[in-house]
Every structure is written in C-alpha cells, then in structure tokens.
Amino acid sequence: AQEVVLKIAHFLPAGAPAQQKVFQPWCDTLKADSGGRITCQFYPAMQLGGTPAQLVDQVRNGVADVVWTAPGYSTGRFPRIEAFELPFVVADAASGSRAVWQYYKAHAEAEFAAFKVLAFHVDGGQAIHTAGRGVAKVEDWKGLKLRASTRLGAKTVMALGGAPVAMPPSQLTEAISKGVVDGAMGSWELVVPLKLDEVTRYHAQPRKGEPYPSATVLMVLMNKDKYEKLPADLKAIIDSTTGLPMTETLGAVFDAENAHAHEVVAASGGTVTDFSPEFAAAMKEASAPVEAEWLKTLADRGIDGKPLAQAARELATTK
Amino acid sequence: MSGITIGLAGFGFMLVLMALRIHIGIAMFTAGSAIYLVMNQGNLNAWLFTLNDLAYARLSNYNLSVIPLCMLMGQFATHGGLSRSLFRAAGSLIGHWRGGLAMSSSLACIGFGAISGSSLATAATMGQVALPELLQKGYSGRLATATLAASGTLGILVPPSVPLVVYAVLTQESIGKLFAAAVIPGIIALCGYLLVIRIIVSRDPDAGPASAKASWRERIEAQFRVLPVVGLFLVIVVGIYGGWASPTEATSIGAAGTGLIALVTGGLRLPQLLTSIYRTAIATAMIFLVLLGADLLNSGLALSQLPVELADWVKHSGLPPLLVLACILGIYILLGCVMDSLAMLFLTVPIFYPVIMGLDFYGMSATDKSVWFGILVLMVVEIGLVHPPVGMNLYIINKLAKGVPMRETALGVMPFLASDFARIVLLVLFPAIPLFLVRLPHA
Amino acid sequence: MSAPKEAGEVPLLGHSRALLRLSEVFALSGGALFIAMVGLSIVSIVGRKLWSAPVNGDIELLQMGTGIAAAAFFPYCTMKNEHLRVEFFTEGLSPRLRAGLDALANVMLAAAMALLAWRSAVQAHELHEAGEVTVMRNIAVWIPVACLVPSLALTAICSLDRAVDCLTSRSAAS
Numbered sequence: 003a004q005e006v007v008l009k010i011a012h013f014l015p016a017g018a019p020a021q022q023k024v025f026q027p028w029c030d031t032l033k034a035d036s037g038g039r040i041t042c043q044f045y046p047a048m049q050l051g052g053t054p055a056q057l058v059d060q061v062r063n064g065v066a067d068v069v070w071t072a073p074g075y076s077t078g079r080f081p082r083i084e085a086f087e088l089p090f091v092v093a094d095a096a097s098g099s100r101a102v103w104q105y106y107k108a109h110a111e112a113e114f115a116a117f118k119v120l121a122f123h124v125d126g127g128q129a130i131h132t133a134g135r136g137v138a139k140v141e142d143w144k145g146l147k148l149r150a151s152t153r154l155g156a157k158t159v160m161a162l163g164g165a166p167v168a169m170p171p172s173q174l175t176e177a178i179s180k181g182v183v184d185g186a187m188g189s190w191e192l193v194v195p196l197k198l199d200e201v202t203r204y205h206a207q208p209r210k211g212e213p214y215p216s217a218t219v220l221m222v223l224m225n226k227d228k229y230e231k232l233p234a235d236l237k238a239i240i241d242s243t244t245g246l247p248m249t250e251t252l253g254a255v256f257d258a259e260n261a262h263a264h265e266v267v268a269a270s271g272g273t274v275t276d277f278s279p280e281f282a283a284a285m286k287e288a289s290a291p292v293e294a295e296w297l298k299t300l301a302d303r304g305i306d307g308k309p310l311a312q313a314a315r316e317l318a319t320t321k
Numbered sequence: 322m323s324g325i326t327i328g329l330a331g332f333g334f335m336l337v338l339m340a341l342r343i344h345i346g347i348a349m350f351t352a353g354s355a356i357y358l359v360m361n362q363g364n365l366n367a368w369l370f371t372l373n374d375l376a377y378a379r380l381s382n383y384n385l386s387v388i389p390l391c392m393l394m395g396q397f398a399t400h401g402g403l404s405r406s407l408f409r410a411a412g413s414l415i416g417h418w419r420g421g422l423a424m425s426s427s428l429a430c431i432g433f434g435a436i437s438g439s440s441l442a443t444a445a446t447m448g449q450v451a452l453p454e455l456l457q458k459g460y461s462g463r464l465a466t467a468t469l470a471a472s473g474t475l476g477i478l479v480p481p482s483v484p485l486v487v488y489a490v491l492t493q494e495s496i497g498k499l500f501a502a503a504v505i506p507g508i509i510a511l512c513g514y515l516l517v518i519r520i521i522v523s524r525d526p527d528a529g530p531a532s533a534k535a536s537w538r539e540r541i542e543a544q545f546r547v548l549p550v551v552g553l554f555l556v557i558v559v560g561i562y563g564g565w566a567s568p569t570e571a572t573s574i575g576a577a578g579t580g581l582i583a584l585v586t587g588g589l590r591l592p593q594l595l596t597s598i599y600r601t602a603i604a605t606a607m608i609f610l611v612l613l614g615a616d617l618l619n620s621g622l623a624l625s626q627l628p629v630e631l632a633d634w635v636k637h638s639g640l641p642p643l644l645v646l647a648c649i650l651g652i653y654i655l656l657g658c659v660m661d662s663l664a665m666l667f668l669t670v671p672i673f674y675p676v677i678m679g680l681d682f683y684g685m686s687a688t689d690k691s692v693w694f695g696i697l698v699l700m701v702v703e704i705g706l707v708h709p710p711v712g713m714n715l716y717i718i719n720k721l722a723k724g725v726p727m728r729e730t731a732l733g734v735m736p737f738l739a740s741d742f743a744r745i746v747l748l749v750l751f752p753a754i755p756l757f758l759v760r761l762p763h764a
Numbered sequence: 765m766s767a768p769k770e771a772g773e774v775p776l777l778g779h780s781r782a783l784l785r786l787s788e789v790f791a792l793s794g795g796a797l798f799i800a801m802v803g804l805s806i807v808s809i810v811g812r813k814l815w816s817a818p819v820n821g822d823i824e825l826l827q828m829g830t831g832i833a834a835a836a837f838f839p840y841c842t843m844k845n846e847h848l849r850v851e852f853f854t855e856g857l858s859p860r861l862r863a864g865l866d867a868l869a870n871v872m873l874a875a876a877m878a879l880l881a882w883r884s885a886v887q888a889h890e891l892h893e894a895g896e897v898t899v900m901r902n903i904a905v906w907i908p909v910a911c912l913v914p915s916l917a918l919t920a921i922c923s924l925d926r927a928v929d930c931l932t933s934r935s936a937a938s
C-alpha cells in the first residue's frame with residue numbers, strides 16, 4: 003500500500019487549539035481510516051521558514067502539503083473572501099464559519115482554484131480589549147490606540163476615530179502593559195494565550211447574536227497536486243473528513259475557546275460590557291465608509307462587490 | 322535513510338565546508354539546500370520555492386533593523402568623540418589609583434557599550450583612545466591590551482546588544498526583556514574586570530602605575546563632557562524599558578542623537594559620514610549573509626525533524642538538566658575557539674533552544690527559561706571573542722598595540738577569562754540575577 | 765573568521781575598480797535609506813506620543829526599507845572580502861592552495877547569490893500577478909521584492925570578480 007505523509011504547517015505554536023483539537027484529531031482519523039497509510043508531520047510556528055504571509059505560497063508550491071493560515075496575511079490576493087472581515091458581519095465562530103464556507107462555495111471558488119480547499123472558518127469576531135478605560139460610546143473611540151490584526155480591522159478602527167497600530171501578537175501584551183497601545187481589537191480566543199486578561203480590564207463586545215465590529219477569516223488549504231495524486235480511496239477519506247465537517251469543527255473549537263476566555267476574564271476580575279443598541283448603531287454608521295472603500299477596491303479590479311457584501315451579511319445572519 | 326540521518330549528514334557536510342574556508346553563510350546555505358533536496362527525493366520544486374521568499378522574508382525583518390541602526394550609532398558616537406570623553410571622565414576620577422587608568426578604560430567600555438551593540442566596535446574604538454595613553458603612562462603591554470580586549474565585550478554584555486537581537490529573532494523572544502535581563506550581568510562583568518585589574522596591580526605594581534591626580538575643576542569638566550552619552554543612554558533605556566519605544570525606534574533615536582552630537586562637535590563631516598556608512602554596510606552584510614544561510618539550514622533541519630527528535634531524546638534520557646546545560650555551554654566555548662560568535666548563534670540556537678525549553682530548571686516558566694538561556698548564551702558567546710586562538714577582540718587590540726607580542730595579550734586575558742567563567746557559574750546557579758529586572762515591572 | 769584587513773592593500777584591476785565604485789554607490793544608497801528610516805521612526809514616535817497619530821504603516825515601511833537597504837550592503841562587503849569565514853583549519857596550507865579554496869568559496873557565493881536573485885525576481889513576478897499589497901498602506905509587495913534583485917545580482921558579479929582575483933598571483937601572495 004502507498005504511504006502518504008502530510009506536512010502540515012501553520013503560524014502558531016504546537017500547543018494551539020487548532021493543532022491540538024482539530025488537526026491532530028483529524029490526522030488520527032486519517033491514520034485510522036486509511037489503515038495507517040496516511041500520517042502527518044506538524045511544522046508549527048513557521049518552522050519551514052518564511053513569514054505567515056508565505057504559507058499560501060508554501061502550500062501552493064508543495065513546500066508544505068497542508069497549511070492553516072489567514073487569507074488576510076496576503077492582502078489583496080483573495081479580495082472576495084475579505085467580505086467576512088467587513089465591519090459588523092460575523093456574530094460567532096459557529097454560524098460565521100458555516101456562512102463563510104457557503105459563501106466560498108457560491109462566490110469565491112475561483113479565487114482558490116490553485117488549491118485544494120479543506121476548510122474555511124472565522125475567529126468568532128473581534129472584541130475591544132482595553133487597559134485604562136472602557137469603550138461604551140462613540141466619543142470613547144477618539145484617539146484610542148488599538149492593535150488591529152487585519153487590513154479591514156485597521157480601517158474600521160480608523161473610521162471609528164481610533165488609531166490602529168500594527169504589531170506582532172508576541173509584542174502585544176508588553177505593549178499594552180507599558181501603555182504603547184491602549185488595547186487591542188482582537189478575537190476572544192487570543193485573550194488566554196497572550197495573557198491579555200492580565201493587562202486589560204475592559205472588554206466590550208456586541209450583545210449575544212449581534213455582529214462584531216470586525217473578524218478574521220482563516221482557512222485550511224492543501225497542495226492541489228498532492229491531493230490529485232492520491233489513490234481514489236485516500237481521496238475519499240480526505241473528502242469525507244474536510245469541507246463542511248472540518249469547518250464546523252473549527253467553528254465549534256473556536257467558540258469553545260472564546261467561551262473559555264470569557265470565564266478567564268471573569269475570574270480575573272475583568273469587566274465585560276455589551277454594546278448598547280445605540281452604540282452599536284452609531285458604530286455601524288461610522289464604519290460605513292470602510293465598506294464603501296472596500297467596494298471601490300474591488301471595482302478597481304473589475305469585481306462588483308455589492309452583491310458579495312450582501313451575500314456575506316445574509317449568510318452570516320442565517321442561523 | 323531516516324530524516325535524522327539526513328539532518329546529521331547535512332550538518333557534518335556543512336562543518337567540512339566551513340573548515341575549507343567557504344563563507345559561513347554559504348556553507349549553511351549549501352548544506353540546507355542539500356538536506357532539502359534529499360528530504361524531497363531530489364524534487365527541486367520545494368527547494369526552489371523556498372528560495373523564492375528567502376531573501377525578502379529574512380532581510381525585511383523589523384527586529385533585525387536594530388542591527389544596522391546600532392552599528393550606525395556606534396560609528397557616529399566614535400566620530401563625535403564620545404569614546405574619548407568617557408575615558409577622560411573615568412580617568413579624571415580614578416586615574417591616580419594604581420591600575421586606575423586600566424579600570425577607567427573598563428568603565429569607559431561599559432559606557433560606550435551602552436550606545437553600541439557590538440563588541441568589536443567597542444574594543445576597536447576604546448582601544449584607539451585608551452591604548453596609547455595606557456602604554457605611554459607606563460602600563461605593561463600585557464595588562465593594557467588584555468584589559469581592553471576583555472572590556473570590549475562589555476559592548477555586547479550591556480544593552481543594546483547585537484547577539485541578543487539575533488537570539489530574539491531566532492527564538493521569537495522579546496528584545497526588551499532580553500535587554501533588561503542583560504543589565505545586571507553586564508554590571509557584574511564590569512565589577513569582575515575591575516577586581517581582576519586590582520588583583521593584578523597589587524601583585525605586580527609595575528604593571529599599572531598610578532597617574533597624577535586630576536584637579537576638581539578638571540574632574541567636573543570631564544564629567545560634563547559625558548552628559549550627552551548619559552542622556553542618550555537614558556533615552557534608549559527609558560524608551561525601551563519604559564515601553565514608549567520599540568527597540569528599533571529607541572535605536573533610531575540613539576543614532577540620530579549620536580549623529581547630531583558628532584555634527585555639532587565637528588567630528589562628522591562628509592568623509593566621516595561615508596566611512597560610517599561603509600563600516601555599517603560591512604558589519605550588516607556579514608551578519609545578514611549568515612542569516613540567509615542559517616534560515617535555509619534551519620528549514621532543512623526542521624524538515625528532517627532533527628531538532629525535535631534531539632530535544633525529545635534529551636528530555637526522555639533522564640540526564641540531569643544542569644548537566645545538559647553544562648554540555649551545551651561547553652560546546653559553545655569549544656565552537657568559539659574556531660568560529661565567529663554570531664555565526665555560532667545562528668548555527669546552534671535553533672538546535673539547542675528546543676532542548677533547553679523541553680527541560681525543567683528550578684521550575685521556571687517558559688519565558689523566564691528562554692530569557693535566562695539567552696543571557697547564558699550571550700555570556701559564552703562573549704567568551705569566544707576573547708579566548709585564544711581566534712578571539713576577535715585579541716586581534717583587534719593587539720594590532721593597535723605595536724610592539725606588544727600576541728602571546729602577551731593572550732596570556733594577559735587569562736585572569737579576565739577566569740572572572741567570565743565565575744560569572745557564568747553564578748548565573749547558572751542563580752537565574753534570579755538576570756531575571757530580576759525582567760520581573761520588576763510586574764511586581 | 766578573518767582578521768581585519770587593510771583596505772585596498774592590493775591595487776585593483778580596472779574592471780574590479782569599477783565594480784568597487786558601483787558597490788560603493790549601492791552601499792551609500794542603502795545607508796541613505798537607513799538614515800531616512802531613522803527619520804521616519806522619530807516622526808512616528810513623536811506623532812504617536814504627542815498626538816496619538818503614528819505614521820500610518822510605519823512598521824511595514826521600515827520592514828521594506830530594511831530589506832532593500834540590507835541587500836544593497838552585500839556587494840560592498842563582498843568586494844572588501846569581509847564575509848565571515850573559518851580560517852583556523854587552513855592556516856597551515858600553502859598560499860596557492862588557500863587561494864584556490866578562496867576562489868571556490870567565492871564561486872559558491874556567486875552561485876547562491878545568482879540563485880537568490882533569480883528566485884526573488886520570480887517571487888516579485890508572482891506577487892505582481894497575485895496583486896498582493898501591504899496591510900496598512902496598500903503598497904504593492906512586489907516592488908520591494910524586485911528592489912532586492914539588482915543588489916543580489918551585483919553581489920554575484922562581485923564575488924565572481926573576487927574569485928578571479930584570488931587566482932591571480934598578486935592576491936595569492938598577499
């Protein structure tokens with residue numbers, strides 16, 4: 003029987019929930035179902051060299067066989083999928099992930115034609131974590147220095163009146179504790195690994211079921227050639243364990259991590275406040291130019307973004 | 322062939338290339354390529370595509386920009402006469418002691434080290450300023466050259482420090498934390514060197530005769546001249562530790578500040594500016610070429626799974642962690658006999674770091690462990706700069722002292738090396754010493 | 765590791781002199797870029813501290829600048845024979861043999877640099893096709909990558925020149 007080794011690369015340390023709770027169990031399933039013909043080797047924390055932005059190239063060119071990465075790391079390369087990073091689209095990881103998978107199937111397949119796409123998901127939405135003062139009304143945004151992790155996230159911070167600062171996650175905790183930035187706009191799932199609960203006291207988020215100001219899209223890609231060359235039975239095993247099933251696992255794991263982060267924050271005495279309806283409405287209005295600018299960027303590349311943004315919002319609100 | 326065998330064979334191949342005068346970076350590049358190709362059964366694609374982003378991904382690293390900025394700052398500081406001012410200021414206070422001028426040059430080195438990230442630059446700069454004066458005042462060639470060769474390492478022992486930047490980049494550790502951790506060990510190093518000088522002159526008074534005592538007026542004037550250095554040091558230290566500047570930004574401010582001082586004092590005109598840039602270019606390019614090679618080598622080794630397996634093996638071998646640490650530090654000292662310090666870092670940290678991180682030392686947290694190991698590595702790397710046969714600082718200082726045989730310099734550094742070894746033992750046994758300042762802000 | 769050398773101890777041939785001048789131009793351009801980045805850092809930090817307004821995308825600008833400037837330093841360092849080497853094990857060899865090894869080393873350096881120049885050009889082309897831009901300022905990423913190519917290619921030429929130089933008796937005797 004033919005032996006296949008999948009080299010799986012990603013940008014987080016080996017202990018990250020995505021590896022421990024999604025990819026490792028997936029590999030165990032592959033191994034069991036294939037009678038030991040498929041095995042995995044993990045290359046966490048960019049061990050194969052390069053920066054996270056290059057993971058898509060690494061998998062396209064076969065340096066790695068499977069990567070977990072964010073399309074946003076390669077800004078401008080996957081313009082359509084960015085719709086899910088627009089302000090106030092994603093409400094949680096489970097529904098958002100399902101939505102982004104359906105959106106991909108319906109509207110963005112062409113963008114990823116060079117890959118075998120295994121899953122799409124979202125981080126569950128980015129809340130506002132601050133050290134000195136909370137954010138409860140539009141005026142609170144004025145001059146707020148926040149670390150933003152995506153292009154549209156940074157634009158949203160700017161549109162709301164804050165100053166976005168880009169920095170690697172490894173520097174964030176120190177930067178907040180020393181007052182370089184006032185806080186971060188980031189997903190809940192980052193709070194525990196980065197120890198944000200120790201340096202921020204205020205956490206502002208939308209009310210349950212309402213969309214977050216920003217979100218990050220993530221994806222699992224496989225080298226197309228590697229997949230095509232698999233024997234039919236192994237292809238079938240990959241197919242049955244990826245796509246919507248893997249997307250849903252990722253969504254569930256991220257929601258669980260987000261819930262865990264809420265518990266940690268509560269235990270350490272942090273304050274979590276929900277946006278008031280007025281505040282949420284005011285922020286939606288203030289961030290409208292972000293979408294307008296996104297539409298213009300797409301139009302420059304000959305893409306009509308309006309139906310895409312609309313589809314993203316509709317899919318994301320379907321429970 | 323298993324991945325481990327391929328990894329080991331590739332590593333051996335690289336050592337052979339290095340011994341045959343192939344540039345260190347290119348030896349790593351070649352061995353990394355070989356491992357890549359063998360691991361991919363001769364398929365060129367993965368290797369070629371890895372090369373696609375190798376140059377840009379590595380060279381455009383934000384943290385690494387500290388290195389050229391540090392070099393530029395050191396160049397400007399030299400042209401601004403800061404090295405001379407430091408030596409004069411210390412000399413006016415303690416030059417009349419026996420061995421006092423040697424001690425002054427150590428003090429001046431730590432002062433210069435506070436705005437220079439390189440040991441070689443510190444040794445060369447302070448050597449040019451202090452050596453002629455020491456020899457003219459009747460200091461023995463042995464004591465004068467050895468003091469400067471050893472004290473030059475204070476350039477990297479106190480922050481900013483290029484080896485710590487490299488360590489931070491290789492291990493994704495915080496530069497700020499590493500710089501903070503280096504401060505107290507750097508001061509201990511200075512105290513060790515002062516003690517060594519004291520002991521030498523008490524046993525051989527002719528080695529370091531006392532000079533004339535300076536008047537209070539001279540002393541005060543001399544102190545005023547070092548105010549710019551103190552100011553710059555405070556900007557850098559407060560900037561990084563206080564957190565309002567990243568290491569890159571703080572070094573930028575330092576470079577601009579030293580540049581301004583040099584402009585005002587008239588030391589920096591067009592010819593000096595060009596020289597500063599050329600020297601910065603050479604120092605930067607020689608580090609970055611090794612960086613490129615090391616990046617490919619490390620990807621190759623990761624592909625072979627050698628570092629992971631080695632770390633795993635050591636973890637489950639039941640060897641006492643302190644013994645493993647002692648072996649690793651010993652390997653550094655041996656490698657330091659034949660290899661450049663920075664090249665050594667690039668070569669070994671990716672292999673030894675996972676080993677150390679997999680072991681338990683005094684129940685330390687992962688961050689504490691990685692910062693502590695960074696400081697220990699800095700100490701052993703520093704030793705490589707002064708111990709014969711290939712200590713770079715020995716060459717640089719000895720070349721400046723015409724008429725002092727290399728043998729004298731080499732023998733002279735022995736007591737200084739003894740103090741280095743004593744300091745390493747101290748830091749191995751008491752991690753709290755380097756970690757004290759790191760933990761301070763959280764207290 | 766090589767002990768520091770005196771610059772220009774052997775007179776260079778005409779084409780080597782021209783290469784040295786060209787590598788000096790590259791080094792100085794890189795230096796000017798670094799000095800410009802010092803200015804950018806300071807403007808950004810002052811803006812951030814005083815007005816909560818850092819230079820938009822300061823980090824990505826600095827990253828691009830570092831990459832381009834660092835590559836521009838390679839040719840000069842190569843012309844000056846300053847790249848790090850281990851000389852310890854070959855000190856006993858005859859000057860001729862050592863010169864031969866040095867020529868080999870420089871040929872290998874040239875090959876590696878030519879390879880990197882080629883692959884960086886390919887990468888720039890692919891990034892151009894993909895339309896990738898930077899996060900904050902929407903700068904096309906292929907531009908800084910393409911800026912490395914001339915520096916890497918010149919380094920390859922310079923190291924070939926050094927290889928030829930090693931094989932001429934004048935240098936071998938020094």
Ligand code: NA
Nearest residue numbers: 434476479481
């Ligand atoms: Na220093």
Ligand code: NA
Nearest residue numbers: 657705711712
């Ligand atoms: Na050495």
